[in-house]
Amino acid sequence: MELISKKPVTLHLIDENFLFLEDIREKYSWKDKYEVKFYTSIDKFLAGAGQIHIPRNGIHIVILAVNLALPDKQLTSDLIDKFLSAFPGIYLIKICHKNELEKEVLSQSRENVFKIVNNENTLLRIDNAIKWVLAKKNIEKKSRLYKIALYVFLASLVFTSLLWLLVFLLGS
Helix, strand or coil, X not given: CXXXXXXXXXXXXXXXXXXXXXXXXXXXXXXXXXXXXXECCHHHHHHHHHHCCCCCCCCEEEEEECCCCCHHHHHHHHHHHHHHHHCCCEEEEEEECHHHHHHHHCCCCCCCEEEEECCCCHHHHHHHHHHHHHHHHHHHHHHHHHHHHHHHXXXXXXXXXXXXXXXXXXXX
């Protein structure tokens, strides 16, 4: 049973070197479940970020395939971090080189940020990260539904008990 809403999962691919453009387009663009948006730079993404509306049940995933080790990219990396803290419902998949990943392992880790090494298994790991986000959202939705069902059951149990107690007291 699919619990994720009918709204598509929005994937934002920021790929300056066009490494993953065709693979992501081929894998996700044709499916109704995904809406894929492509950006050639972080600046273009941040310019359009003001137009991103994150509904309560919508899922946005940003795939960042940019070499952030370059000096001019550090500022844009800080902007991405500020953007993520402003919009906590967005998940980020950073594709790093091994050197970047070793530096970032020591940095603060967040629940909504995935760091993936750029190698031959990158696309598989991106797909796994997307599936993990969807599974997490499904679990959150199911737990919410279970809590509602529990509260309804307990309320009906209390109501029935009070009704039987009232009948017992009035019948005596």
